[in-house]
Amino acid sequence: MKNVVALVASAALAAQGVSAHYIFQSLAKGTAKGQAYQYVRRNTNYNSPVTDLASNDLRCNVGGAAGGSTGTLELSAGDPFTFSLDTAVYHQGPISLYMSKAPSTAAAYDGGGEWFKIYDWGPTFSGGQASWNMKDTYSYTIPRCIPSGEYLLRIQSLAIHNPGGMPQFYVGCGQVRVSGGGSASPSPTVRIPGAFKATDPGYTANIYNNFHQYTVPGPAVFTC
Template sequence: MMAFFKSIAVVALAAQSVSGHYIFQALAKGANTKGTPYQYVRHNTNMNSPVTDLSSNDLRCNAGGATGGSTSTLALNAGDTFTFSLDQAVYHQGPVSLYMSKAPSTAAAADGSGDWFKIYDWGPNFSGGQAQWTMTGTYTGTIPRCIPSGEYLLRIQSLAIHNPGATPQWYVSCGQIKVSGGGSTNPSPTVKIPGAFKASDPGYTANIYNNFRSYTVPGPAVFTC
């Protein structure tokens, strides 16, 4: 009987330890729309656990996300809106960003080792006297109108910096998209992942509980047409 109660306690503690974790599991066309989990988003193999190693290739598309597997590719036009949705709302404070990387051939075959450019940041809003983060269950973005047509990896990341002094956590997913009706602008600046984020970045090391009045989201500047 004692062993039974110990087992229950272990299960409860394990559930508690991941209760604040989350995963971007669906991608859909349109604003504030919820898609089918893992239809257009690569399926990860670490449940809803974060990536914490800045040198890991898992920073690209999460653990298990190096290839498309059975993931479908979503057709979008340049200028279309799209929405990533989660299994539960973002729970940890920190920025959320959107990145894209043009696939050499198909999005399903891309491993994320190419060039990435950032298309949006959700950083903190300090207008109310203290930092307010966008912590929600859906994040809507727009495909830049001027980028070349073709297939892309569409990446979303949440950087959790809620625990100063501990290793920040990355919650990452990649969707697969095919862009039509694009332009001829080659986006810049571009970065490699891993490599885009440093342990010395102010946005990576920030203490959000001590004199927190400004913030720079890690990574490159946002590309706009």
């Protein structure tokens, strides 16, 4: 009987682990909460984050290499936008926004070109403690100076809550068409995979021991 009870308890814990997740599901203009997967490519790995730094899945998550069934959101340069999740981020770590210009349409683009970062939400240090911006929505604006065209707009949560374990990337890609843009050439740019190294201090940081400063992995943020 004890063995049966133990098996039931183990199964219950496993089920709780499977249900625990957060996914970037929607993208909308302004501060609205958009419709799930209308403009964000649907991932196929349910709650499993990407952990392989050499994987193309780092771009737009597992199942996100193409967006033929995903709409493309119309935005003007300088417009605000909001990514929303199914549940609030609960793993500590930075949130970052990236963009990559598509050669033709965003829907046909696999993200294999150059990416530039437009924003980081890193930790805030106060009184010897660090706090992270863990929410269910993240809002920012399209840079005013980037060229018009279609882009992948990528949001990334890097979970570093388990020192000594494998950091986890929770990623989502929206498809946007930017109008009224400028003529800037965003830099620096990186390729994904390739932008993140296993030796990056922000990737290997122990947030529970002598944690007083932090550098978000990836390139510097591009600004107009």
